[in-house]
Amino acid sequence: MKSLQARFNKMEKKNPFYSTYINFAEAITDQNFTRKSIVAWFPKLVKENDFSQTDKKHLLDHLERLTKVTEDGQK
DSSP states (O other): OOOHHHHHHHHHHHOTTSOHHHHHHHHHTTSOOOHHHHHHHHHHHSOGGGSOGGGHHHHHHHHHHHHOOOTTSOO
16 A cells, blocks of 8 residues: 555645645545544645634544445445
8 A cells, every 4th residue: 555645645746726635535535544544644734724623523534434445346
């Protein structure tokens, strides 16, 4: 599994006009990152003005669901 930061950097390069939150979400989708990894990298990679602090827990919950791959490989 590639590092989350490397995947994020690739998304940033590919989609320079997307918000850092969207690129972060794209980087973790279907990659089975742990919640611990997501929580650790989120404040380092996602700009604070790209999300509301009051929504942070809900966003992290959503990101955790995005990273999981379903058994049949479909969302």
